[in-house]
Amino acid sequence: MPDRPIRLFGDPVLSSVSEPVGAIDDGVRALVADLLDSVKLPGRAGVAACQIGVGLRAFSYNVDGEVGYLLNPRIVDVDGDLEEIDEGCLSVPGLWFPTPRHPFARAAGIDLDGNEVAVEGTGVLAQALQHETDHLDGIVYLKRLAPERRREAMRKVRESDWF
Template identity: 45%
Template sequence: MAVLPVRLFGDPVLTTPADEVMTFDRELRSLLRDLTDTLRDERGAGLAAPQLGVSLRVFVFHVGGVYGHLVNPVLRFPDEEEQDGPEGCLSIPGLYFDTKRRLNVVAKGFSQHGDPLQIVGSGDMARCLQHETDHLDGVLFIDRMDTERRRAAMKAIREAPWNGGSAPRVKLSPHPIFGRIR
């Protein structure tokens, strides 16, 4: 068990889809302990494995006094209701922006031992489950914003002390993407 450094905006692991967990073993349980310890230390609502540099579909959460985890989550939305409110991310520390999310969600996945789990959430819990599952898909909450909000968020990120006041470095692949070289 350890408190580990959280990867910050600009780290490629945060925008890369994570791999499905295939083995429910001691290593997975150790990762979950590290995630939980780091989440408690950071006093966040949720933390996904990619935020610690581990590309696996696992996250932990602490919402409304409830701690939990989910392995290989899949989300279902029982209705079309939405919420719009402040959202933050431990990988974009200290910054919060209004972000639209679904109000209600049903998350299905597995426990650390491979047992089926289902979490039904609304409000903050629904926001957290969507946010953390997005991390596993390589999506950041700023990707969910409209253009105006995203511009404001990117400006704040560039000016953030933890970012050194510069745009994040992005490495372009020399390999063809969809038949074209970028």
């Protein structure tokens, strides 16, 4: 399946809390296939379902050659003090800002067979797990920025050619 267009900041689906995945049917399987196809494109560490216009709790990730997905993900553990890490977002193209993230994260959810699974990591994987779970809670990373930096980010969003 082809990758799906990415929704941009300002689209209401990005500020809405995603609904849990219920029955795992052909629609959910197709969504996972679309998420995996979408995240395999160069420069992508994660894609949340809402970023392709679907309000369900699902995301895919692609970090250091490890490609996968989680349905109904939730962050179950973080470790380490928050650190500001340069972060960008496919829904906020071309803009990067230091964003507070924990250096370790573990997310749990289910797979297409309904089995409980977990993904954990440090560095970019930890950042991606936190970032994508935020998306499913209706949070775009700009909301995580310190107030002064957020004002600067919003100014740059307004000045962008895509907004």
